[in-house]
Amino acid sequence: MSQDLKKSPLATAQGLGSAKEGVSHWWMQRVTAVLMIPLALFLVYSFVSLNNFDYATVNAWIANPWIAAALLMFVVTMFYHSELGVQVVIEDYLHGKTKVVTLLLAKFLHILLGIAAALAILRIAL
Amino acid sequence: MKHIERPLSPHLSVYKPQITSVLSILHRITGVFLSLGLVVLTYWLVSIAGGADAYAAMYECLNSWIGRLAIIGWSFAFFYHFCNGIRHLYWDSGRGFEPEQVVISGWITIIAASVLTALAWWCILGGVA
Numbered sequence: 001m002s003q004d005l006k007k008s009p010l011a012t013a014q015g016l017g018s019a020k021e022g023v024s025h026w027w028m029q030r031v032t033a034v035l036m037i038p039l040a041l042f043l044v045y046s047f048v049s050l051n052n053f054d055y056a057t058v059n060a061w062i063a064n065p066w067i068a069a070a071l072l073m074f075v076v077t078m079f080y081h082s083e084l085g086v087q088v089v090i091e092d093y094l095h096g097k098t099k100v101v102t103l104l105l106a107k108f109l110h111i112l113l114g115i116a117a118a119l120a121i122l123r124i125a126l
Numbered sequence: 127m128k129h130i131e132r133p134l135s136p137h138l139s140v141y142k143p144q145i146t147s148v149l150s151i152l153h154r155i156t157g158v159f160l161s162l163g164l165v166v167l168t169y170w171l172v173s174i175a176g177g178a179d180a181y182a183a184m185y186e187c188l189n190s191w192i193g194r195l196a197i198i199g200w201s202f203a204f205f206y207h208f209c210n211g212i213r214h215l216y217w218d219s220g221r222g223f224e225p226e227q228v229v230i231s232g233w234i235t236i237i238a239a240s241v242l243t244a245l246a247w248w249c250i251l252g253g254v255a
Contacts, residue, residue, distance in 0.1 A: 002141040005224045030218060042200060048249035075167075091156060113168045120171035121128050125202055 025084055032081035039074040043067070061123060069126035072118060079114035083107060145232040153210045154204040163200045201246060205241040 007017055044045045046067060050057055061067055094102055141147075154170055166188070170211035186191060213231050216222050 033215065037208075037212070044246060048246050053250075055174070055178045058181075062171075063175060075171075079164065082157075082164055085157050086161050089154065099199075110164075111135065113164060117168040117171050120168070120175040123175040124171075 022051070025087075029081065031084055032077050032084070035077050036074060036081065039070055044076055062121060062124045065125065068121055072121045072125075075117050075121065076114060079110050079117070084111040086110070088094045128253050145229055147255075149210060149235065153207060153214075156207040158208060160200065163203070166196070166200075198247070202243045204241065205242040205246070206235070209235045209239045209242070217248045 011017060021055060046061070050061060083106065087103060090099060090106060091104050170188070173180045188197065196226060213222075213235050215230065222228065
């Protein structure tokens with residue numbers, strides 16, 4: 001319970017004032033970005049090199065253990081990076097209750113879709 | 127407390143667009159657009175995992191003119207966000223803040239993103255990788 005003399009209890013409850021810590025968000029945004037650079041280059045090159053994009057070819061491509069590993073790591077990292085970015089955008093343009101609800105919704109969708117994507121890759125590869 | 131309407135200084139209506147501001151907001155716009163694209167990416171992956179029939183249904187959907195347009199849009203958004211992202215990391219190292227350097231790196235980003243997009247599509251559509 002913070003006892004900041006200059007902040008009223010209402011202000012504390014409303015979440016007003018400095019958040020005091022945002023460095024971890026900034027840093028993880030950079031870490032996820034850097035991790036995705038080699039993965040993106042590899043996966044994009046590998047994907048555009050496919051001879052055709054019919055079901056058998058694409059399925060076999062993802063089923064390859066190296067591709068599956070890189071793709072899984074890329075997708076999970078990308079969903080994390082995306083959530084961090086979307087969070088900042090929401091915080092910039094929305095305020096109050098709308099902001100809180102939208103932040104929760106964004107996090108929920110990212111986690112749910114991220115799991116769905118990861119499961120799909122595993123299902124194809126295993 | 128009654129909410130009092132106070133006047134604001136004009137911004138978008140008076141400030142001339144520059145390579146700095148335009149590329150900056152484009153980084154955000156492409157980012158948000160890519161985040162929306164994650165829904166389609168998940169749909170694509172789940173369709174492949176679902177088997178040949180599911181894949182065929184998804185393919186028909188994404189192969190429509192609006193689907194193709196969207197995918198082309200996402201590909202440019204991806205390469206732009208990628209290149210400008212690297213530009214951001216370059217700034218994070220403390221380099222490249224002189225106005226001339228910002229303009230040059232900006233143009234490099236635009237050109238690199240465009241070239242990568244064109245190259246990727248050339249490979250997809252049958253060119254040799």
